[in-house]
Amino acid sequence: MINRLLREEIEKTLNVIFPSVEAEGVTVSSLRQFGDYTTNAAMVVSARVGKTAKETAKSIVAQLDKSEETKKRILKMEIAGPGFINFFLKNEVIVSELEEIGEKAKKGFGFRKGEKINIEPSSANPTGQFHIGHGRGAFYGDTLANILEFTGGDLTREYYINDSRESNQIKELGKTTLGQGETYLTEKLKTQIARLKTESQDIGVVGFLLARIVQSDNREFIEKKLGIRFDIWYSEDEKLRATLLNDRTLAALKMKELVYEKDGAVWLKTSEYGDDEDRVIIRSDESKTYFLSDISYHGDKFARGYDVVIDVFGADHHGHVKRMMAAKKMLGWKGDLKIFVAQMVSLKENGVSAKMSKRAGNVVLLKDLVDEFGLDVVRWFYNEKALSTQMEFDMALAKEHSAKNPVFYVQYAHARMNSILEKAKSVSGDNVSIEAILKEPSAKNLALKILQFAEVLEEIANDYQAHRLTTYAYELASAFSAFYRDVQVVGEGSYNTGALATINITKITLAKCLSLLGISAPEKM
RNA sequence: GCCCUCGUAGCAUAAUGGAUAGUGCUGCGGACUUCUAAGCCGUAGAUGCAGGUUCGAUUCCUGCCGAGGGCACCA
Numbered sequence: 001m002i003n004r005l006l007r008e009e010i011e012k013t014l015n016v017i018f019p020s021v022e023a024e025g026v027t028v029s030s031l032r033q034f035g036d037y038t039t040n041a042a043m044v045v046s047a048r049v050g051k052t053a054k055e056t057a058k059s060i061v062a063q064l065d066k067s068e069e070t071k072k073r074i075l076k077m078e079i080a081g082p083g084f085i086n087f088f089l090k091n092e093v094i095v096s097e098l099e100e101i102g103e104k105a106k107k108g109f110g111f112r113k114g115e116k117i118n119i120e121p122s123s124a125n126p127t128g129q130f131h132i133g134h135g136r137g138a139f140y141g142d143t144l145a146n147i148l149e150f151t152g153g154d155l156t157r158e159y160y161i162n163d164s165r166e167s168n169q170i171k172e173l174g175k176t177t178l179g180q181g182e183t184y185l186t187e188k189l190k191t192q193i194a195r196l197k198t199e200s201q202d203i204g205v206v207g208f209l210l211a212r213i214v215q216s217d218n219r220e221f222i223e224k225k226l227g228i229r230f231d232i233w234y235s236e237d238e239k240l241r242a243t244l245l246n247d248r249t250l251a252a253l254k255m256k257e258l259v260y261e262k263d264g265a266v267w268l269k270t271s272e273y274g275d276d277e278d279r280v281i282i283r284s285d286e287s288k289t290y291f292l293s294d295i296s297y298h299g300d301k302f303a304r305g306y307d308v309v310i311d312v313f314g315a316d317h318h319g320h321v322k323r324m325m326a327a328k329k330m331l332g333w334k335g336d337l338k339i340f341v342a343q344m345v346s347l348k349e350n351g352v353s354a355k356m357s358k359r360a361g362n363v364v365l366l367k368d369l370v371d372e373f374g375l376d377v378v379r380w381f382y383n384e385k386a387l388s389t390q391m392e393f394d395m396a397l398a399k400e401h402s403a404k405n406p407v408f409y410v411q412y413a414h415a416r417m418n419s420i421l422e423k424a425k426s427v428s429g430d431n432v433s434i435e436a437i438l439k440e441p442s443a444k445n446l447a448l449k450i451l452q453f454a455e456v457l458e459e460i461a462n463d464y465q466a467h468r469l470t471t472y473a474y475e476l477a478s479a480f481s482a483f484y485r486d487v488q489v490v491g492e493g494s495y496n497t498g499a500l501a502t503i504n505i506t507k508i509t510l511a512k513c514l515s516l517l518g519i520s521a522p523e524k525m
Numbered sequence: 526g527c528c529c530u531c532g533u534a535g536c537a538u539a540a541u542g543g544a545u546a547g548u549g550c551u552g553c554g555g556a557c558u559u560c561u562a563a564g565c566c567g568u569a570g571a572u573g574c575a576g577g578u579u580c581g582a583u584u585c586c587u588g589c590c591g592a593g594g595g596c597a598c599c600a
Contacts, residue, residue, distance in 0.1 A: 025541070033544095040543055043580075053580065081544045082580060125600070168599050265598050276528065276596080283598040290600050318529055319595045343530065344593060353592085384549095385538070390531055390593060397536075397550090403563085406549060412563050420560055459541070471539060474548070481564065490560050525563065 001454045002073065002097050003027065003037060006087060009070050010041050013063040018049045018056075026087075028452045032441070035078060035086030036094070036448055043083040053083025061085060091438045097451050098434065102505035105453065105512045111461040113152035118301050119145045119310040120158045122317065122342070124218055126211035127173050127184040130366040131356065132393055136342035137312040138366075139382040139518070142228045144310070144466040146516040151461040156306070159222070159230040160297065161215050163237045165208040166287050173214075174207025192217065208237065225370055227518060240296050246288055249296040250281065258330050273326035294320070295327045302333035310464070311339045312387075338464065342387045348394040364395060373402045376519045380407035383517050384470040406474055407519060413477035414514065415525040416484060417507040421500070423490045429497035437498035442482040446506060449479040453509050473513040480506050 006026040029038040042057035049056060057079040064070045064077065075088040121141035124134050142157070149155040164170065175181035177193050178201065192213045200206050222228050240246050250266075253259050258269050264284030268291070271278050281292040301309050313320060318341045328337050347354045347362060356363050370378050381398075384406070385391055437443045456472045459465070483506075489499040514521040 027541085030544075030547090038544090043543075047580080084544065127600095162600070172599090263598080267598095280598045285598080287598085289598070294600095315530070315594050317595090317600080320600095321529085341530075341594095346593075355593095388531065389538075392537080394536090401537085401550060404550065408563050409549090412561080416561055416564085423560060463541070465541095467539085471548075478548090484560080485565060488560070495560090525561075 001100065002089065002093065002451065003455055005069065005073070006037060006039070009064060009067055010039060010060065013060050013067070014041070014045065017059050017063055018045060028448060028455060029086060032445070034080060034084065036089045037087040039085050039087075040083070042079075042085060046083065054079060057083045057085050091435045091444075094438060094444070094447050094451070095434045098447050098502070098505055101450055101453055102508055105505075105509045108149075109151045109454065109457055109461075111151040111458050112148055115153050115307045116156070116305060117145075117148055117153045117308045117310065118156045118158055118304070118306040119148070119312075120160055121312045122314045123160045123162060125169060126161065126163050126215045126218075127169055127189075128186060128214065129188055130218060130221060132364045132366055132369060133314060133342075133345045133356065135366045135369070135378070135382050136345065136387065137314065138222065138226060138228060139379055140340075140342065140387055140466060141310075141312050143379075143383050143469065143517055144460075144464060146518065147457065147460050147466055147469065150512075150516060151457055153461075156232060157228075157230045158232040158234055158301075159219075161233060161235045161237075162290070162293075163208060163211045163215060163235055164241055164288075164290075164293060165204045165237060166241065167290065170207035170211055171203050172207070173210055174203030174205070177206045177210050178203060189214075221367065225367060225375075227375060234297070236293055236297070239300070240293050245296045245300060246292055249292060249299060250288075252331070253281070253295075256330070268327075268330075270323050270326040270330075273329045275322045275326040279323055291320075291323060294324065295331070298324065298327065298337070299331055299333065302335055306335055308336045308338060311337070313339055313341050315341055315344045317341075340387055340464065343390040346390070346392050348392045348397070353392060364393065369398075373398070373405075376407050376411070377402050377405045379518050380405060380410075380470060384467055386465065386467050406470075408525075410473050410477040410510070410514065411520070411522050412525055413480050414507065414510050414521045415523060417480065417503050417510070418523045420489050420503055421507065424495040424500050427490065427494050429500065430494045432496050432498045434498040434501050437487065437496065437502060440483075440487055442479070442486040443499070443502060446479040446483045446502065449476050450505060450509050453513075469513060469517060473510065473517065476506070476510055476513065480510070 003026045010026065026037050026039045029035050042060055043053040046053040046056040061077050061079060073090060073093045075090050078086045078088070080086055119141055121137035122134070124130050130138070145155050145157050162169075172181065172183045176183050176185050176189070177196065180203070192210060195213055196206070196210055198206060198209050200209075219233065222230070253268060259266050259281065260269065261267070265280045266282035267278045268281050269278055279291050281289055281295070283289060298309065311324075321339045321341065324339060325337065345356070347356050347364065349362070354362060438447060452472065456468055460468055483502070487496070487499050489496050489503060511521040
């Protein structure tokens with residue numbers, strides 16, 4: 001790929017003229033006047049080599065000019081602004097790159113080749129249904145997993161079922177089931193209680209059995225309604241409690257002298273490993289805390305040999321990041337632990353922000369969202385925002401705007417491409433090359449946008465900011481719209497071969513974007 | 526009080542420290558005899574405040590203001 005090749009060339013160049021200086025990136029130029037690709041390498045490096053940015057740029061360009069690899073591909077290089085080096089590609093190079101992207105968009109990229117990656121979204125409690133807050137982890141995690149897989153990763157999508165009968169949540173659920181309380185009680189829960197068949201009066205047992213029903217309903221919702229597949233449904237009760245893994249974790253921590261007793265409870269010395277304070281792992285009533293389970297669980301994940309373990313936490317759990325990182329250090333887990341925090345989703349009604357509160361009855365369920373707008377709109381809605389965005393959700397406004405959701409723009413572009421490809425089947429080609437078509441600015445612009453697909457995927461594979469893919473998909477659709485406006489593809493008796501080939505690659509690329517986003521790519525609309 | 530996030534136009538948001546802060550909705554104004562008008566073209570409108578670092582700051586640092594979240598032997 002051309003940006004990688006240029007990057008390597010610059011790296012080599014810097015090695016020659018400024019040894020021991022790191023290379024910088026090459027990216028698609030923001031504006032056409034700045035060439036096709038651009039690099040800020042000279043400006044970044046200049047301070048370290050004690051020259052001005054422009055002098056540095058001149059040296060780099062002079063050295064690049066000597067390279068056969070560069071000469072073959074670059075029409076010209078310009079030094080512009082404070083020291084950018086802008087590259088203008090030969091059209092033949094754009095064509096070959098385009099064809100390469102067309103192939104890769106089918107087969108995948110290799111940025112994360114061979115890495116074993118485990119990803120787990122924050123799971124819903126076993127006490128109720130998915131609300132709009134849960135959508136973030138679920139959709140973001142799914143899209144990110146798709147992208148990491150498409151860029152070569154060996155992915156395991158995992159869902160943690162926190163169904164331990166020792167947990168207080170489960171006990172509360174049991175009380176509610178037995179009519180001893182009303183915690184978590186909703187109309188939905190009442191129907192789930194009605195499905196429960198047990199004679200037991202033990203709150204732990206009853207709560208556990210009810211949680212199974214709730215979790216099973218949630219699982220069905222995730223698979224059928226959200227269309228998200230998981231490779232592993234990891235039951236806390238089966239995998240951590242029943243196997244005594246929690247006990248072994250505890251023993252290991254004791255052996256390493258990482259715990260102490262205080263006030264009848266067992267504490268973990270997390271504060272010595274970057275956490276704000278020490279944490280209880282065994283309560284004074286001898287029951288285990290959730291944190292101990294979480295340590296066992298993550299230890300188990302790393303023991304399974306993942307190079308990278310990714311968690312998506314809800315914002316209300318962000319305090320857990322430090323303690324998990326502390327646990328990783330303590331136990332020396334090999335591999336990367338990446339924890340992303342999805343910010344809160346709040347409600348807005350009549351222009352006024354409101355907290356989502358089950359008690360106040362103003363919870364918006366994810367199910368209702370999908371029923372109202374359809375999965376494509378909902379997935380786009382979540383996928384277009386960074387996890388760090390504290391999004392506000394206004395149901396009334398969403399209804400008003402859903403018909404104008406950008407997802408339709410992108411899907412419409414795809415349907416149009418398909419329509420053109422279909423139409424061309426009835427006529428013959430005129431043998432115009434892609435290179436000839438590139439003389440049209442909007443065609444060249446579209447081609448360069450397609451080349452950017454590799455760049456976007458590489459960025460996401462590196463920094464996990466999966467929402468960039470929606471931005472890219474929109475830009476690609478937009479570049480196609482301009483192309484469609486300016487270039488007649490199918491004429492009276494023939495079609496333009498180069499233009500049709502361009503459309504074909506565009507369609508493959510756009511369809512791949514949509515499929516990675518979990519959104520359908522309709523053939524017609 | 527302490528800790529973590531976040532503050533970008535009327536609204537929802539984008540921007541590995543880069544060139545003129547991108548996009549959608551809303552508003553205003555256009556074009557239709559043509560491969561799908563769910564489309565196209567034009568126009569208006571934004572980085573909370575004050576410093577600092579840098580050739581260059583929406584981005585990094587400090588303080589302030591504002592919003593959200595967390596500070597349990599709940600999860």
